[in-house]
Amino acid sequence: MGVLGQAFGLVFDWYVLWVIVGSAMFGLFVGAVPGLTATMATALLVPVTFFMPPVPAIACIVTATAMAIFAGDIPSCLLRMPGTPASAAYTDEAYAMTKKGQGEIALGASLVFSVIGGLFGTAVLILAAPALAEVALNFSSFEYFWLVMLGLMSAVFLAHANPLKGIVSLLLGLLVASVGLDNPAGFPRFTFGNAELTGGLTLIPIMIGMFAVSEILRNVAAIDRPWEMAQAKIGNVLRGMWGLAKRYPAPIMRGSVLGTAVGALPGAGADIAAWMSYAISKRFSKEREKFGTGHVEGIIEAGASNNSALAGAWIPALVFGIPGDSITAIVIGVLYIKGLNPGPTIFMNNAPAIYAIFLVFILANLLMIPLGIAAIKGAKQILRAPRELLLPVILLFCVVGSFAINNSIFGVTLMLAFGVAAYLMEENGFPVAPAILGIVLGAMLEENFISSMIKADGDFTKFVSRPIAGGLALAAALIVLWALLGILKRRRFP
């Protein structure tokens, strides 16, 4: 039986299919409830996937996140609150459509074009990842050093208006990563004699803290503010979608391509892809004046974009072990736990499992149509879920999940500390994503930096003398330059 046959065997198994359907429903729910994000869904799932075989574990996360990114559009239409940050770019537009009585079209377009974007991103993932892995086999520590730098720079400079605070956040993340024995010298750093710290700070409780607990704090702080739902009659959401697809082929294509590319760029994910696609859609539209008044074009382009970014983000995650967004930052941790160590050799050593993951991507996107329609129909019930019951249960789940990773109460302490820290950081305009990337990539950055320094004997020109390393260095420098020019321009012409 070929690799593909084995992959089919791995996916079309009752247990795996059950996991996919269950996590799809979970993802739709978490995505549809404002304040609960796709990244949070991933962080909450990790303690559960911890106990599954590799393929269902990854399938669970792939399905839940794809569903959550789409479902984030539902409260955008009905409440003017993005369900996940990836929907924020076109929340006002979608809500304006609902107010005009076109809620059905807005929801239908987000569903259908999410699926198309998701399938496009998946196709690119399937074709590009193995090809890229062939190239990556020749990479040395110099190339890896610059790849990590490229990811860190795009997380700091593409995502945020204030790069200074982004850099601080990144450095704090790197600092957290340097705790413990896991460094080239094997010397216990910053452990202060505490045995819990020797192995380094465990990633999963930190993630649960930063993405779930901080969100819960924000939610309970606004517990006395009720949600106001716009009235929308929702019939057949698929009606008219073929017409839209024929009318807007260019935006669909552009959104899917840009989304995949932004997703694949280490450090930038679905939310940035959606913002960029919405802006581009507006710039190239023939009906630019209609944007903001409830016009479907931007929703189509950005909706395709954020779902394609999700698949694109897996390209660097699988090939290099460098996360494309904060979801894959968590996924990389899971891959290591499951013995599917990311890197170019993953396509040789674990080919059936990787092809099974690709199949799950396709399956999840196709499943999105029937389940998405059901979620839209049930949206009013989902959005009526009482927060005073929901938040405590999620929080207890976080507590137990953080405990479960090492069966240690120290995990819960970490979760709380990082949850409060992330809340304070966001309050003060320090973005959280660069910190996460710093935590995930810190060990890799240091290892490749130190071994490159040793190879080059301290001569920094050796870092850029290999062609691909030089190219990656140039790309990282261009991102920084582009962002700094943008800031200067804004200062001069505010």
Added chain:
Amino acid sequence: MKIHDSLSGAALIALAAAILWHIQGFPPMPGQKFGPAWFPGLIAVGLGVCGALLVFSAFRSGAPWLRFPEWVHRERSRAAVLAVLAGVVFYILAADKLGFFLTAIAIIALWVRVLGASWRMTLLMAMIAPLIIHLAFYKGLRVPLPWGLLEQWAF
């Protein structure tokens, strides 16, 4: 809680100085120029520079040193945030001694009630939620949640 950027900057400088002082004690790698102190040292320098830039750029901003968010003045929100924090701290301190059930029942009851549910709902949730989570994690996923005081009735 909004902290003035100059204060955050000053704190970062202090952190950087503490790291630089602390890493002096790290041993060199035998035969290599680049030991375990290198990387944290670079991070500390970066943090120090960014801290100084923050202090400098925000110095004249005129923002107050500390500003509390507006939810602090709303009683229900304030109680909710405090309950969340206190509940998790209580779990950390008490779970091993009291066991998962007693601790979880107490904190779920606290959270559900403070967030605004009726007493009846609070009691119902405090009974059901810990039981389901216990079944899922202890029975389903075999996580050794502590039994504590209820050890003799463990199931």
